[in-house]
Amino acid sequence: MIASMQYNQPSDSSSSGSQPAARRFARLYLLIGLCAALAAALAMPSCLPDGDEPARASAKRITSRDELIGGPTALGEIGDFILMNDKIKVVVEDVGFASGSGLFGGSLIDADRIRTTSNPDKIGGSGKDTFGEFFPAFFLEMVDPEEVVVLNDGSDGKAAIVEVRGRGGEFVSMLRFINQAMINSYEANFGDLVAGIPANSDGAPLVRFSVRYILEPGASHIRVESTLKNASDQPLTFPNAAVMGVLESFLGLDLSGFSVPVGAVLGFGELNSLFLPGVGYDLRWGLEDSYRHEIPLPAFPGLVTDFMASSNTKGTNYGFIAEEAPERNFVANKEAYGARDDDDMLVLFYAAGFSGAFTHDIPDTMGVGEEFTFTNYLIVGTGDVASILDEAYIIRDAPTQTVAGQVLTPTGAPARKNTSLLLYTARTDSGASADGCSRDGEGFDLLAPAPYSQAFTNDEGYFQFTLPPGKYCYRTRDEGRPLSDYRPFEVGDKPVYLNVQASPSxxxxxxxxxxxxxxxxxxxxxxxxxxxxxxxxxxxxxxxxxxxxxxxxxxxxxxxxxxxxxxxxxxxxxxxxxxxxxxxxxxxxxxxxxxxxxxxxxxxxxxxxxxxxxxxxxxxxxLNRAIDTTGYLNGDFHMHARGSIDSGLSFDDRVISIAAEGLETVVSSDHNHVSDYLPYIARNGLRPWLNSVVGVELTTFEFGHFNAFPMNYDVGSINGGAVPWQSLPPQQIFDELRKHGTISPEETIIQVNHPRDTIMGYFSQYNVDPFTSEATLTFQDPSVTGVDKIMATISTPSGPSFMRDCRSEGESCRGTEKFESTLSWDFDAIEVFNGKHLELLKHYRVPYPASVGGADGWPQHAVDQIIDTTCADEFGAELTQFCTDNAIPAADCEAPLADHPTAAWCSFDTQALFARYPQGSVLCDGDAVAFPGGLDDWYNTLNYPRTFIRGDATPAPAEPVYKRYTATGNSDSHTAGVPNFTQPGSPRNFFYVGYDDPTKFKPADLVEAMTQHRNIISNGPFAFMKIGEASIGDEIAIANPRVDVEVVVRAAKWVGASRFRIIKNGEAVVVDDDATPTVHEFQLDEGGEYRATVSLTVDKDSWLVLEVEGDNSLFPVYTPQEIPEVNFEAAIGSIAGTLGFGGGVDGLAPETTFPLTPFAFTNPIWLVYDRPGDSDGEFTPPAPSAPSCSAGALQLSEIVQADADAPLKPVAPAAPRRLRRLDTAKLPASLKANDHHGHEALERQPGEYRDLRTRFKNWHTH
CATH class of the missing domain: 2.60.40.1120 (Carboxypeptidase-like, regulatory domain)
Structure with a gap:
């Protein structure tokens, strides 16, 4: 039968003569005809079970570790459920909290092919699982499971089935009310919102959920049947008609025709590269470009596709398709998407290894007891996209033909294993070449074949896959080789063989x-x-x-x-x-x-x-050492590897990259996974250069990330002994982390990571004031009223992690409000500088002087935009008068006024603009800082004592407590050798231990340095200061108000440094009498060092911090932030925008792309200056008058001067002014400190809290 096969054989002139025909076809016969040989060559399981027994599937609860799957990202544990057949096996997590990055159990967490090896490791399993997590999504709600059961164990020869049953649970509590209104999971009480009571999930569920994971014998996929049932005593509408009617009225939306979408959240993980037809592997720009298009209801923005697939070289990959649903397919039933098939889906986002897709929509109404079920498929492949499509074609019963061949190098040798053959659909437009494989145009006007699939070669360069009939093109890609040219081929009614030549390397x-x-x-x-x-x-x-x-x-x-x-x-x-x-x-x-x-x-x-x-x-x-750091070791306290779903980097590659970057210590901090780098450091021979500390990054979905170190490593646990966090308040999390400390609970460091990174930022999510560091619940702010109050109540994160319900019996709160924040200050360190995020260091300040154009002035487009918006907001009377004078009908008298420039009727001009926006002022949006930064936040914690609270019922102390938090800076690196991501050790910490040999290092030495605040943070320069014998972290008593500060800066020539500032009590000290009095410019000497002594005067207990910066680009050692990071804001924001919840942050904004330049700062030296009224010898926090954005009020601290012999007058504060809300205008980020903490306030327009996009920034790799 094989001998009778005929093959279409497209010619490839570059390779057709490289192999005799007989040899070529002999190998082809082996590839296609001999299943066992093909399986061995491609590292696939055998095509049939042993003997003549039919294939079977099974399902059971896991009772021993040798039943686990295993692999780089495996999470399964004893007590979970496993389904397996002759092709694949998967693990479904039991009831409880998720062991990975999710919230609840019941998710599919491991998946692999059946393999011949049977030597499980000590943790369990010997597989190659690279999957993260899968769970069905009911709009933005998931199943909170109450039970997981085996419906059929497969012993009857039929499909094995595991079912998860439960109620609705939010994986983003900030959307709890919207979810409840959409899904009717619980009663959505609009009256509570008006009264300032956030939605909760405590009542009886109106809808019940179930998910069936079904594995057929012989299948390489799991069929997932997701069901919601009306469990109430009355018919339900989807969405809730009453609630949505109210939302329509004050949002001004037309929700007619809107249907509630459902689908899936897929955590493919960073070991897998996601591929979609049309955009290939470019999800980054493919999705972002889709968000730019306004998609009206009832549709949402995103990418429409008929499959999702991933690829990796580990031997296991994953794909996802939707079942055909003519009546209930979400995409096919929306005019905005054009002509679509009944099995298409909408991909909403892809970030940090997670993606989400809408596949179906719920019926408008469901009667009592009525159910709705939608079906999707999760496919487990052998590594390439083609293996996913092979199975998808079987599921869809699509006609296909076999395509096989071999890739050779220009020398005629077989291409190495995992060379990628990229497959494209040929162009069909009128300008295309006859074979459809031509490229025309460039940039956004490029016309080219569309990516469709991808296949890997085996050890001998061979490949095999199936394709539907049609015209295609192929190219090859491999590390170190240019992409090859497009080559055409056609699939008809016969198998196809391709001779392929790779490019030279x-x-x-x-x-x-x-x-x-x-x-x-x-x-x-x-x-x-x-x-x-x-x-x-x-x-x-x-x-x-x-x-x-x-x-x-x-x-x-x-x-x-x-x-x-x-x-x-x-x-x-x-x-x-x-x-x-x-x-x-x-x-x-x-x-x-x-x-x-x-x-x-x-x-x-x-x-x-x-x-x-x-x-x-x-x-x-x-390589020669450039700078002297005697007594200090350097370290990175925030580092990821394969224990994190958004990394996947092997521990060997991780430690090699760390040592190569000159790091001497590292703290492992995988997401909810305790990792130990020390064995990998030892086996790679790196002990002379590198040492490590066991740690973890406890990663919540929406209320912050927290590092803990040094931690115990549990070798018998699949996650190394990480602690659960779901539904716990911060204090409980901190207490639990400390219990797992290696030394003692008191000597376990808790570090708050990237505190201003919005949905992942602890300070941002708990609404910590950027001037005072006080935390409040926004919806309880008396100044927030009306619609703003309702929207604040809707969008404020809720639940036990965020707030205590003071109305509950036995709950003891400190105030008289109904709810109280659970924010806890019981941590030790703040990660002030994270990765390349220079823009998140300082509160954003206006960078422009009072001029337009030129190298330094305001951009004309920004000026025009601001004036137009301000005039539209403030000068309604002038506009009305202009319309009257020019006989313009009242119905047409709206800004922008057609055919009339703004300047024709508005008196607001550039001088008024400059008066409102003085250079260097902190930018406010209403009563909030528009873009707060972590460094200024840390300065606030150094300034003020607080009624120290743990966020629980522990009584507050009688007097405010002053706690000193150590500042750190870390790379948060997830990769190695990838230019566009953060390199390990940038920034890093220099912590004082009194020796220089990393082999002497002990974790207790790091704990001591952290608790004594002996730490310097830098992405380049090494900088410190001394006052007499006192150095970084010390407290020193002074008898004289005049203090001499010795400043030392060292930097390699390629790094450089050229300016320093001394910060006293949060304000820059005057150090010069030139045009920039708070910035001292200098030049390093030939040895890369600068020394100076600065004299300054203090009048009370104070703290000092040294900041150093330079202008050199750190490229290529540390690469620029060239591309804005992918963020979850864009994904959820696109949904929110469609629903009428705003259109992004309005106002001036820091640039998010920039070259990386040198910046360093120290921890403080504290000065105790006894004087009349304060002579107790103890440090009294300076507690300066805090600025406020409210109502434009300015309260400014006086700037101290450094030179007592040539006194300079304190800089007078600017007059307070009101500033209206602006349309978006991107402005450059600036690290330069202003001479004061002055600001101008933007008045918040009604409805600002509708903008949910501002609440979902940067849910990416952290």
């Missing part, structure tokens, strides 16, 4: 040595120069994200057509381990090769190194 190896000639860890960077392409975005010519190429980060220097040095980009990164040898493959070409070992070493550049195919290049470099 080059290679480089570099030996990195220290001053004594010994090999050591280090990093090499390959930097190329691209052609000048004008304003064309680099994603259109420098790399192809759709094809799966990596970002090639540029230097972010404006491109000059006459200067190639302005057009540099980072081609590749490689790390050397203990042997000092770094190896990489690269596209042939000429590059500059850089070698580095972090900020304490000089940067070595080898210019114009030409890499040629087939000619491996070699270099040897010596």
């Amino acid at each position: 080059a290679s480089l190896s570099v030996l990195i040595q220290d001053e004594r000639g010994n090999p050591m860890p280090g990093k090499i960077m390959l930097v190329g120069k691209h052609d000048y392409r004008g304003d064309l975005q680099k994603r259109f010519y420098l790399y192809d994200l759709q094809a799966g190429e990596p970002w090639r980060t540029s230097d972010m220097v404006p491109d000059d057509p006459n200067d190639p040095s302005t057009r540099e980009y980072l081609e590749a990164i490689a790390y050397a381990s203990a042997d000092g040898i770094a190896r990489l493959n690269a596209r042939p070409g000429t590059y500059d090769v850089y070698a580095s070992r972090g900020m304490e070493y000089e940067l070595v550049r080898s210019k114009d190194v030409t890499l040629k195919p087939g000619q491996p290049a070699q270099l040897a470099v010596t």
Whole structure:
């Protein structure tokens, strides 16, 4: 039968002569005809079960660890449920809290192919699970399971079935009321919102949920049947007609025709690269471009597709498709999406390894006891997209043909394993070539074949998959090889064989040595120069994200057509381990090769190194230490690897990259997973350079991330002994983390990570005031009334994690309000500087002087935008008069006024603009700081005592308590060798231990340094200050108000530093008498050091912090923030926007893309200055008068001067003014401290709290 097969054989002139026909077809017969040989070559399980027995499926509760799946991201535990057949096996989590990043059990958490190996490790399982988590989504609600049962164990030869049953639960409590209104899961009481009572899920559920996970014998997929049932005693409408009617009235929406979508949340995990037809691997821009299009109700923005698939080289991947549903398909029933099929879906977001899709919609009405079920499929593949589609075609009964072939290199040798064959649908437009594989245009006007699928080669370069009949194109991609050209082929009624040739590649190896000639860890960077392409975005010519190429980060220097040095980009990164040898493959070409070992070493550049195919290049470099950090070790206290769903990086690669960046200590901090790096450090021979501390990043969905270290590591636990967090208030979480500390609860450091990162920021989510650090519940603010109060009540996070219900019996609250925040201050450190986020350090300040245009002035477009909006808000009387004078009908008298420029009727001009927006003032939006920053927040904690609260019922102390929090800075790195992400150790901490040898390090030494605040934070310079013998972290008593501060700055030449400030009690001290009195400019000497003594005067107990910055770009060692990070705000915000909940943050905003420049700051030195009225010898917090955004009131601290011999008058505060709300205008971020904490307030317009997008910023890799 095999011999009678005939194959369509497209010619490929570049490879057709590389293999004799007989040999080619002999191998083809083996590929297609011999199932066992194919299985061995492709590392697949056998095609049939042993013997002649029919395939079976089974389901059971796991009772021993050898029944677990295992693999890089496996989470299954004893007590969970496993389904398996002859092809795949999956684990469904038992009732309880999720063991991974989710909230509840009942999710599908592990999935793998059946494998022949049977040697489970000590934790359990020997598989290759790379999956994160899957659960059905009912709008934005999930199942809170009450029981998980085996409906059929498969012993009857039929499908194995596990069912999860439960009630509705919110995975984002900020949308609790909206969910309840949409899904009718609980009674949504609009009257409570009016009364300022947040929605809760405490009542009897109106709807019950169930999910069936069904595995058929012989299938490579799980059929998922998700059901909701009307469990109430009356018919229900979806959405709740009464509530939505009220929302329509005050939101001004037309919700007629709106149907409630359902679908799934898929945590593919970062080990899997997500692929969608049409955009390929470029979910980043594919989704973001879709959000820019206004999609009216009843539709939502996103990408429409008929399948989701992932790929990885680990041997297991995952896909997702929807069952055909002509009446209830969400996409096919919306005119906004055009002509669509009944099994299409809408992909809403993809961030941090998670994606979400709407597949179906719920009927408008369900009677008592009535059920609605929608069906989807989760497919388990063998690694490539093609294996997902092979199974999808079977499920959909689609006609296909086999496509097979081999990829060869230009030398005729087989391509290496996992070379990627990219498959495209041919163009059909009128301008396409005859074969449909041509490219025309560029940028947004590009016309090209559309990505459709992808396949990996086996060890001998062979591949095999199926495709429906049609015209296609293919290309090849592999590390270090340019993308090959498009080649056409056609699938008809016969199998197809392809001869494929890959592009050439080059290679480089570099030996990195220290001053004594010994090999050591280090990093090499390959930097190329691209052609000048004008304003064309680099994603259109420098790399192809759709094809799966990596970002090639540029230097972010404006491109000059006459200067190639302005057009540099980072081609590749490689790390050397203990042997000092770094190896990489690269596209042939000429590059500059850089070698580095972090900020304490000089940067070595080898210019114009030409890499040629087939000619491996070699270099040897010596790296010299550049700066003296005697007595300090450096460390990164926030680091991720494969224990995190959004990383997937192996522990070996993780520790090698850490050592190569010159880090000496590291704290492991995987999301809800305790990891121990020390065994991997030892087995890679890195002990002379690197030591580690066991830690964890306790990661909640919406109320912050918290590191804890040093922690116990439980080798018998699948998550290393991480503690649960779901539905717990912060204090309970902190207490539980401390119980698991290695040394003692008191010596376990709790660090609040990225506190201003909105949905992941502890301070942002608990509404911590950026001036006073007081926390309030917004909906209880007396100044918030009317519609704003309702929307604040809707959007404020609720539940036991966020607030205590003071109305409950036995609940003891401190005030008279109905609810009380659970925010706890019982932590030890604040991660002030996270990764590349310079824009999140300081409260955002207006960067422009009183001028328009030029290098420093306001951009004209921003001026025009602000004036237009301000006039529309404030000058209604002038507009009315203008319309009367010009006979313009009242119905047409609205701004912007047609055919009449704003200046014709509005007296607000640029001078009024400058008066309202003084340079350096903190920007407010109504009564809130528009863009708060973590460094200014930390300064506030240093300034004020507080009625120290744990967030629970513990009575408050009689007197306010002053607690000193240690500032830290960490990379939060999730990757290694990927140019567009954060590199390990940028920034890092220099903590004082009194020695320099990392082999001497003990975790207790880090705890001591943290509790004594002996820590310096930097992404480049090493900076410290001393007052006599007192140094960073010390408290010193002074008898004289004049203090001499010795400032020392050291930096490698490539890092540089040029300015410093001394911050006293939150304000910059005057250190010069020039135009910038609070900033001292300097030059490093030839040895990279600067020393100075600054004299300043204090009049009360004070604290001092040193800030240092420079202007050098840290490229290529630390890459720019070139592309805005993917954030969950865009995803949920797109839904909220469609529902009428605002359109984004209105107002001036810091830029989120910028070159990375040097910045460092110290922890404080505390000064105790006894004087009349305060002579107790104890430090009294300075507690300066706090500024406030409310009603434009300004309360400014006086600026102290540094030079008593040449006194300067304190800078007078600006007159308070009101500032109206603005349309969005992006302005550059600035780290420079203003001379005062003055600000101008923007008045909040009614409805600001409707903007849920502002509540969902940056749910990404943290």
